[in-house]
Amino acid sequence: MDSYDNGPSRRQVVGAAGIGLAAMAAPAVAQTGGGGGGGTGPAKISDPRNKYPKPPFKDQKQPWPGLQSKMDPVPDCGETSYKGSGRLAGRKALITGGDSGIGRSAAIAYAREGADVAINYYPSEESDAREVIDLIHREGRKGIAIPGDLRDAAFCRHLVDVAVKGLGGLDIVVNNAGRQQSQKSILDITDEAFDATMKTNIYAPFHIIKAALPHLPPGAVIIGTTSEQAYDPSEDLYDYAQTKAATMNYVKSLAKQLAPKGIRVVGIAPGPFWTPLQVSGGAQPEKLVKFGGTAPAGRPGQPAEIAGLFVRAAEDDGSYTTGNVLGAGGGQGQP
Ligand code: NAD
Ligand code: MG
Numbered sequence: 001m002d003s004y005d006n007g008p009s010r011r012q013v014v015g016a017a018g019i020g021l022a023a024m025a026a027p028a029v030a031q032t033g034g035g036g037g038g039g040t041g042p043a044k045i046s047d048p049r050n051k052y053p054k055p056p057f058k059d060q061k062q063p064w065p066g067l068q069s070k071m072d073p074v075p076d077c078g079e080t081s082y083k084g085s086g087r088l089a090g091r092k093a094l095i096t097g098g099d100s101g102i103g104r105s106a107a108i109a110y111a112r113e114g115a116d117v118a119i120n121y122y123p124s125e126e127s128d129a130r131e132v133i134d135l136i137h138r139e140g141r142k143g144i145a146i147p148g149d150l151r152d153a154a155f156c157r158h159l160v161d162v163a164v165k166g167l168g169g170l171d172i173v174v175n176n177a178g179r180q181q182s183q184k185s186i187l188d189i190t191d192e193a194f195d196a197t198m199k200t201n202i203y204a205p206f207h208i209i210k211a212a213l214p215h216l217p218p219g220a221v222i223i224g225t226t227s228e229q230a231y232d233p234s235e236d237l238y239d240y241a242q243t244k245a246a247t248m249n250y251v252k253s254l255a256k257q258l259a260p261k262g263i264r265v266v267g268i269a270p271g272p273f274w275t276p277l278q279v280s281g282g283a284q285p286e287k288l289v290k291f292g293g294t295a296p297a298g299r300p301g302q303p304a305e306i307a308g309l310f311v312r313a314a315e316d317d318g319s320y321t322t323g324n325v326l327g328a329g330g331g332q333g334q335p
Helices: 101-112 123-138 153-167 191-215 238-261 276-282 285-289 307-314
Strands: 092-096 116-121 143-147 172-175 221-225 264-270 325-328
Touching (some): 092 101, 092 191, 101 123, 101 172, 143 153, 153 191, 172 191, 221 307, 238 264
Parallel strands (some): 092 116, 092 172, 221 264
16 A cells, blocks of 8 residues: 555656547536636636535545545636736646645646646546646646655655656645545544554655755745644544644744745645545545535635645745745634
């Protein structure tokens, strides 16, 4: 389970050939038509209350780590709506968990803003990942697929190596992959499950950042996906929530450490977002059907609604944003 089998000789640079957009499951949620990036006519304004689906959601469950193409509704990661304006032209980004959900929305936005993007994902997520690589290639950008298990320290180092070689450098590192398995009682969290959550959410960013640092030039940014759970932990997320507090904390520590090198460190804290994480063990079934209903917004966020924060965190205009946590919480979450 913890091993990986994609050494350099087998690393995959997935081509766009044969993967049509038509083959992709279209997000079954409202499409907004973008945010006015093109400069033609007024910017679109939409009512956040009815922009996207609200609970109740259909009861659904997938084996971990889940595929977003099989969710109902399919999450909106900005596939048809995100419009870029060159804010990351020529940048080189590595995004873990870039196949689906929040990481996918960042990957799409980064490519549309002009960046070359390498994504990591778990091997069983190949079909979601191929859709993302195809979308990156459609922007004329490099899209590099690097499957493997982040719980393995050696793989984390290998991942950075492959990304640096494939992209010709690195200046954006997004530690976004995460493991969330809800358990009502601490007594039900096995030693192995606890270990897997810590390895994925805390150890992997440690290994990735250590491997990436020698390659990062001044102006580069390291981004960590934290959570509302860092500040207001749920009773059924004992192990997961503390990793998100740790993420929020390392962002602040590392920002102080790396500021003298000109490297920024930024956290992004989502509230409840409609992603595969939630349907593959992340939420109890009774919470899933009401998912997002506790947020003042009355619905979960869709990944497309947070992509802009990842762009903001990475872009050069964000040069004074470091040690900060940017949020999209639907009215709840941050201190
Ligand atoms: P997601 O399921 O789309 O993404 C999580 C990704 O983590 C998976 O796609 C998978 O590729 C990756 N991953 C997990 N374990 C891995 C492993 N061992 N090896 C390789 N890859 C692995 O769900 P998401 O909600 O978009 O999650 C992205 C981040 O957002 C996570 O860090 C999550 O904790 C955080 N987050 C999510 C929510 C939410 O409500 N969905 C809220 C706050 C924070
Ligand atoms: Mg996934």
